[in-house]
Amino acid sequence: MRLQDTNKSNAVPPNFLQPSCRQFIAITPRSGSTWWCDLLAHAGLGRPAEFLNVDGLWRKSRPPITPLISWAELHQGMACSSGTDQYDLKASWCQFMPLLDPPLETTLATEGFPTTIWSYLTRRDLPAQALSLYLMRRVSSAHSRKGQAKPVFDATWFHPSPANHQALMCWLLHIVQQEYGWEAFFLRHSIKPWRYIYEDIAQHPVLSLRRYLRHADLRGVRRAELTLSPAVCARRATRRSRFVKRDYPTTASGDLLASFKHRFARQLSTIDELRGKEAAASLMKICAMSRLDRSEMKGL
Numbered sequence: 339m340r341l342q343d344t345n346k347s348n349a350v351p352p353n354f355l356q357p358s359c360r361q362f363i364a365i366t367p368r369s370g371s372t373w374w375c376d377l378l379a380h381a382g383l384g385r386p387a388e389f390l391n392v393d394g395l396w397r398k399s400r401p402p403i404t405p406l407i408s409w410a411e412l413h414q415g416m417a418c419s420s421g422t423d424q425y426d427l428k429a430s431w432c433q434f435m436p437l438l439d440p441p442l443e444t445t446l447a448t449e450g451f452p453t454t455i456w457s458y459l460t461r462r463d464l465p466a467q468a469l470s471l472y473l474m475r476r477v478s479s480a481h482s483r484k485g486q487a488k489p490v491f492d493a494t495w496f497h498p499s500p501a502n503h504q505a506l507m508c509w510l511l512h513i514v515q516q517e518y519g520w521e522a523f524f525l526r527h528s529i530k531p532w533r534y535i536y537e538d539i540a541q542h543p544v545l546s547l548r549r550y551l552r553h554a555d556l557r558g559v560r561r562a563e564l565t566l567s568p569a570v571c572a573r574r575a576t577r578r579s580r581f582v583k584r585d586y587p588t589t590a591s592g593d594l595l596a597s598f599k600h601r602f603a604r605q606l607s608t609i610d611e612l613r614g615k616e617a618a619a620s621l622m623k624i625c626a627m628s629r630l631d632r633s634e635m636k637g638l
Contacts, residue, residue: 359426364520369460468507471509476491482582512635518616
């Protein structure tokens with residue numbers, strides 16, 4: 339059922355019954371989620387989007403720092419934003435966490451997301467993920483599409499300097515804090531998400547998509563074109579997607595990453611071992627990084 343009106347009002351049409359979240363894709367920054375959700379859309383499996391983003395329609399329609407009254411309020415707002423009563427949502431931990439006031443979290447499994455299919459997208463190479471986030475903030479551009487002009491990179495961003503090393507570590511800790519938030523949330527609510535990794539999707543996009551489509555089929559999430567097999571949908575979606583992996587100056591980015599990994603070799607080994615198990619503040623203490631310059635994170 340589609341909405342007839344998707345203007346900025348959160349009013350619910352009379353025939354709009356019990357909106358709910360069909361798929362929730364939990365993400366970490368720069369994990370390929372936009373490309374992945376574009377593949378899902380081309381495969382006929384909804385249009386997961388960051389409706390909880392600060393620039394999204396739902397956030398803009400609410401007064402600042404307004405607590406969520408009920409899960410029904412969220413579902414109605416998300417349905418109006420997406421244009422369908424069975425909406426698909428993707429969100430980072432920083433976008434989702436503010437909704438989890440204690441009274442609401444107790445009803446998450448009954449009124450929040452009782453039938454939602456959860457999945458969780460991460461990236462294996464944390465330093466590369468941190469570099470991608472570090473550069474994205476500088477070029478103010480998150481994605482690359484086929485035929486689109488490449489962003490311009492400043493050579494100073496790639497200097498293997500202490501300032502750039504610390505900036506990368508700040509973003510890496512920002513990512514692992516979100517991983518910790520998601521893992522703690524999943525454990526607290528006995529949620530076992532479908533887990534997938536950016537590097538595996540990038541290497542085998544058709545296979546990764548086909549597996550998820552079959553998983554969704556088994557869980558009752560219906561594709562728009564049921565006459566097509568998951569394999570056919572996956573091949574077609576991969577062919578039609580306009581998103582491409584962003585190209586960075588190969589030598590310069592490789593040199594910066596190599597120097598960063600050398601500078602923080604001991605800390606990165608510890609973080610990799612404890613990722614998802616410890617909060618960023620705890621990791622900073624364990625790794626003796628209390629003097630890390632956090633000015634990179636200003637404005638978040």
